[in-house]
Amino acid sequence: MGYRANPTVAKLMFQLRASRTPRYAATLALLNAAPDPTYLKSVPTFRRWVEGATDRAGQLGFSIDTFWMHDPAIRPARLISIIESRGIQGLLIAGIQGNRLPEAFDPLWERLPSVIVGVRPEWPQIHFASNDQYSTMLRCAREILALGYRCPGLVIEPLVDGIVDFKFSAAFRVATAALPAADQIPVCAHERGRQEPFRKWFREHRPDAIITLHDDIRKWLEMGGNRVPDDVGLAHLDLGPQIEGWSGIDQISEQVGSAAMDLLSGQIHRNEQGIPPFPKCVLIEGRWVKGTTAVKQKGAAKRRGSSAAAAA
Incomplete structure (x- = not known):
């Protein structure tokens, strides 16, 4: 009925929320897309991405469960079922080696808000954050x-x-x-x-x-x-x-991870699901x-x- 948000009120509400200890909001999945399950810890850039994303998730009230996409003991359909049964509200994908994710996992990005950290994906064409x-x-x-x-x-x-x-x-x-x-x-x-x-x-x-x-x-x-x-x-x-x-x-990789989490949080709060018609990217400037x-x-x-x- 012609409602328009008042930017002054919105700013005040944001400040009030920021001053409080964040309450639990939802559980997110960190999907390790690297070929080796240890890469998110052993590769310095990957580790900094995850640290930045994890810190930001805590500030926003999210908890994170981690899954390895290429676990030989868990088939893609089984992993999808596990994620859905846990009530996961969004996906952060890190460690992708290339620009494409396996199509066997397509049901995930078709149903849940998803963001890739680090590179621009050719598929799925979802939001991403990376260094510029x-x-x-x-x-x-x-x-x-x-x-x-x-x-x-x-x-x-x-x-x-x-x-x-x-x-x-x-x-x-x-x-x-x-x-x-x-x-x-x-x-x-x-x-x-x-x-x-x-x-x-x-x-x-x-x-x-x-x-x-x-x-x-x-x-x-x-x-x-x-x-x-x-x-x-x-x-x-x-x-x-x-x-x-x-x-x-x-490259200040922690900020790349943090920006990816902000993208994911925004989708969740706006109730956006599935592959977006116009993928967004956030590029973080490095420093000399x-x-x-x-x-x-x-x-x-x-x-x-x-x-x-x-x-x-």
């Missing part, structure tokens, strides 16, 4: 260039870049597009446990700084006689407590961390002629 990977790469590369590096290179595993729709490599090319052609270096495909492809790329292109997601690059550089940051700068795209001293971007592995350069214009980088 394009912005992360752009900011990192620009910080490196601002320090005086003139020929930075990117080392990244193609599978990882593909999961985020190649945002890392795309943003790197944009950030370095204005460099002289001789200083534009092709992306190096990281291969786990294989140094030789990296060494060959490093010898051929002689980058004066490397941007990467992979911790082992520093060890490979130092094994080749290259000092960080004296001979080559180094920046990480996903800093965390497990990486000390590096320069790079902290100065660190010690990338430093202000002197005489950067002469760096391409030095022999230090050829030592790999």
Whole structure:
């Protein structure tokens, strides 16, 4: 009958609720979509997502039950039945390796509010929260260039870049597009446990700084006689407590998990169920961390002629 919410009253009610200890609201399911059940604890970024989501859930009055989607002892139909029998009100999915979830679990997202944390899903097309990977790469590369590096290179595993729709490599090319052609270096495909492809790329292109997601690059550089940051700068795209001293971007993954929980809570309060017609995404900006592995350069214009980088 023409009712319109009063924003002043709504603000007051929000403040009153925020000042109270949250009462139990509902139970949510955290679906571990990783191939290994330990990944949500052992992979630092995944762990920070879960910590942020769990903290936010507690603030909102939700409890969380955790399930592993790939448990060989529980078939998908059985897991769906368990979730429904427990009166679960919403789903938070984390640890997805790729952009698609198994269609055997479709009845879950068709019936319950659901949010994916970390990546944009191709299927199911539901709400998600993630770091803004394009912005992360752009900011990192620009910080490196601002320090005086003139020929930075990117080392990244193609599978990882593909999961985020190649945002890392795309943003790197944009950030370095204005460099002289001789200083534009092709992306190096990281291969786990294989140094030789990296060494060959490093010898051929002689980058004066490397941007990467992979911790082992520093060890490979130092094994080749290259000092960080004296001979080559180094920046990480996903800093965390497990990486000390590096320069790079902290993706603030706890905030990604918290944002995902806010998306899920909103759906529950609005009684929205099923796959949404227009999926929403929340992107969290990372922050630059100065660190010690990338430093202000002197005489950067002469760096391409030095022999230090050829030592790999």
